[in-house]
Amino acid sequence: MKEINLFITGVGNVGSELLNQIKTQEKFLKKNLNLNLKVIALSNTKKMLFDINGIKLDGWKSKLCEGLENKRDEFKYKTIRLGLQNSVFVDNTASKIIASEYSSYIKKSISVVTCNKIACSDKYKVYEKLKRISIKNKTPFLYETNVGAGLPVINTLKNLIDSGDKINSVQAVLSGSLNYIFNNFSKLNTFHKIVEKAKNLGFTEPDPKIDLSGTDVARKLLILSREIGYKNEIQDIKIKSFLPDECLVSNSYEELYSLLRKSKNYFNMLLENAKKSDKKLKHVAEFQDGKGSVCLKEIDKNHQFYDLDEKDNIILFYTERYGKQPLVIKGAGAGSSVTASGVFSDILKI
Amino acid sequence: MKEINLFITGVGNVGSELLNQIKTQEKFLKKNLNLNLKVIALSNTKKMLFDINGIKLDGWKSKLCEGLENKRDEFKYKTIRLGLQNSVFVDNTASKIIASEYSSYIKKSISVVTCNKIACSDKYKVYEKLKRISIKNKTPFLYETNVGAGLPVINTLKNLIDSGDKINSVQAVLSGSLNYIFNNFSKLNTFHKIVEKAKNLGFTEPDPKIDLSGTDVARKLLILSREIGYKNEIQDIKIKSFLPDECLVSNSYEELYSLLRKSKNYFNMLLENAKKSDKKLKHVAEFQDGKGSVCLKEIDKNHQFYDLDEKDNIILFYTERYGKQPLVIKGAGAGSSVTASGVFSDILKI
Structure with a gap:
């Protein structure tokens, strides 16, 4: 044995x-x-x-x-x-x-x-x-x-690369916690309250700023880009933050929470704008031609990301062999x- | 080395x-x-x-x-x-x-x-x-x-099982060729013509009856059920055929083709019935409580199978750990x- x-x-x-x-x-x-x-x-x-x-x-x-x-x-x-x-x-x-x-x-x-x-x-x-x-x-x-x-993301990517497939682009939602937050956030369930709830449920990093700032997703996208073969550094992943600037420089969770609460109207506006055109807010990571980006997007009803529930992650690999339709992996992307x-x-x- | x-x-x-x-x-x-x-x-x-x-x-x-x-x-x-x-x-x-x-x-x-x-x-x-x-x-x-x-299906299932997850059910479209056929079949592009095209493109088995009869999908579902841990035989997978009986007993591709042509109205009716209620025809494999089944289904707009394009396969694993939302793998399921x-x-x- x-x-x-x-x-x-x-x-x-x-x-x-x-x-x-x-x-x-x-x-x-x-x-x-x-x-x-x-x-x-x-x-x-x-x-x-x-x-x-x-x-x-x-x-x-x-x-x-x-x-x-x-x-x-x-x-x-x-x-x-x-x-x-x-x-x-x-x-x-x-x-x-x-x-x-x-x-x-x-x-x-x-x-x-x-x-x-x-x-x-x-x-x-x-x-x-x-x-x-x-x-x-x-x-x-x-x-x-x-x-x-637990999703088979890195291993699947490794298999594609080792067997000679070429990755044209990656589109993904890589933050279970941000997906949970934007799925449950409403005018009644204000943004700061949902962040607090996600933190208490253990869905976020101990410091939720790592999730909210996009840093955690940028790290994941950096790792994927390296597995693809790019010698990227974290600066090569462009983060467009959806947080007001003052939240990004907060020094403690308490300070962050209070700033999120103060920005209630701003977050409500983000949500309202998306709803107006029948869209949903999703935190999206994209990689193409060696360059990565991370930002909040308004997602259309016809897009595969629209119905992404709970703490799910989704990864679309557009490759030479999976050309017209991507190889897709989806499921819970957080939780012990x-x-x-x-x-x-x-x-x-x- | x-x-x-x-x-x-x-x-x-x-x-x-x-x-x-x-x-x-x-x-x-x-x-x-x-x-x-x-x-x-x-x-x-x-x-x-x-x-x-x-x-x-x-x-x-x-x-x-x-x-x-x-x-x-x-x-x-x-x-x-x-x-x-x-x-x-x-x-x-x-x-x-x-x-x-x-x-x-x-x-x-x-x-x-x-x-x-x-x-x-x-x-x-x-x-x-x-x-x-x-x-x-x-x-x-x-x-x-x-x-x-090339989709990571068996390995993902093996990882779930070996690490102690329990599979509650599997829902899947496992035939790239049948998905191609039902996606492209219309009143103008009659069923028999699309089967012929799929055969010529190399999407079907050399004998397309293996695909059309559901035998190929039943074999795949049998293999999945065994990987889950069931000591199943092929008879444990119930096939509900969508083909008229006489097609199932045809002895050559020529005979099958001619019988499919004769059944043109029957196939058109299947399509019309689905369209009436805004549904699509998908060939679905399901496994639950040790029992497998394979049949043609009318799929609703809200279902994950509805937008399954081209020769794609999709597999949903509902498990103890992936409880509320399944672990999903999707992408081209046929082609050299x-x-x-x-x-x-x-x-x-x-």
Whole structure:
């Protein structure tokens, strides 16, 4: 039986759900895939826990609480020293420090699976180096959940590119949280209230400005453009913000919320203008001829984006082979269960 | 550099296009994936050609013409005797005989990649055995193109299942040829004429009755149901045929064509009835609670299937995690370039 050894950092929403899914699937994987997933290590910001025999997933929370103090270097060196075959470092955080550790793992033949977008949307040379050492060391570096959570976006794009298709353009709605916000925003449910609700439901980044400013979508589009083959930097993705300028320079969520409330009439006007011509507001990412753009658009009834419900994402790939009609992928693009399931699928590719 | 050694049977529409794509991508794969694809053997119904150093893909047609007589057993034994690492048998045919050879290859650690649906829609025990020996021998058996050509359908479903999602239901249009036929059929462009056109364009199976009868779609839905985990046989997929009975028992394409022509008024009536209530005719496959069905439906303007253009396929997965809104995959589901690209992607997974 094949064994995959997991070293998991980050046990918040996504990490907890991942552990839950691994526990539930244990028997299935052994029986159907002849595969044993062993969680060798867990860590959060405070604690870390190692068990070479595999951490029992009943009651991992209390065991982790009683664990050692988490010193990142110790976690890393311990993982590397163990030198287990089929080792995978799993990053469920949004941490810049953790993202900076990937290369140390890959160089030691430890695969990296992550939903953290920071490494892939960092400077091009950081992204390129990780891809290069991954191929050189025959050690997977997988990040399907960077775009569209559990939707098969990056892998589908990779398959198109590797088999020689040419991408003519990409049109997408890549923010589950913004889609939720614009779908539920009305004159009664004012914009600031819906933002607050989306934040409380865990649909936005901890700092909702990352979503509202378009930064999060720009990062995703940057990653797609790099997968297509462009050596783009974040400045190559043009963000046309729909937020009033003063909201963009706010320094805390409280300040942002108060500014959004003050701009109530402006947001209502955006909505009214769209409604007048029977259109809907959608936050759209587009990529063509090496150039990306991110902005709020009024979408016509006949467009595929019009009926995009809930927290859904949609991606249209117009390619040489999918010429007249694009290849389309659509579905929930945010939420811990679909994100964890995408991380899980990446682990199973090792 | 990793080498993958290919033994390719079937060099018709899909096979030729695959060789073309491999040739075009040679440099890219070496540079970007550190991968060398070597075509060691080619065969069609008449001839076979082996070159342990790799067949040069310029002028493979004439080289194959001058090759040895193709005796299937010799092709198989020669492939097995070479015992090359990372060997892949690629089947681009629709042949039952070739499909019966897969297990011999897999048992000798030669991976199998195929767009041929016969093995996976054969008796359950045939399908199950291939899956079992593939896992036991750690030798991939891949058939993404069995459903939706190059669209990522089977792999997406596998990821959902392996990571523990539960499939509540599947709704799909799985026949690119029937979608083309019903999209282009009008009172002027009579049904039989559009079938003839689709046949001439290579969109249908060589015998269009396989498409028109619903057999091809039933096979695809059977394969999806098995991937979900049901031990179904083809009889478990109920086909409600839209063809008049006499068409189903026709013995040749000429006879079928003449019967379709005679049924002109019947087909026009189907179309008129749908149009009266602003609906469109779509050939729909559905799966729920272990049971599959295939039939022609009148589709409402608000349904995701309504605007399905050209030869497109669409698959909606309603699952536990994609609950309110389904995970949707849409795009061209027929044609040699997208099918070859799906076969190519499977090869790159080895």
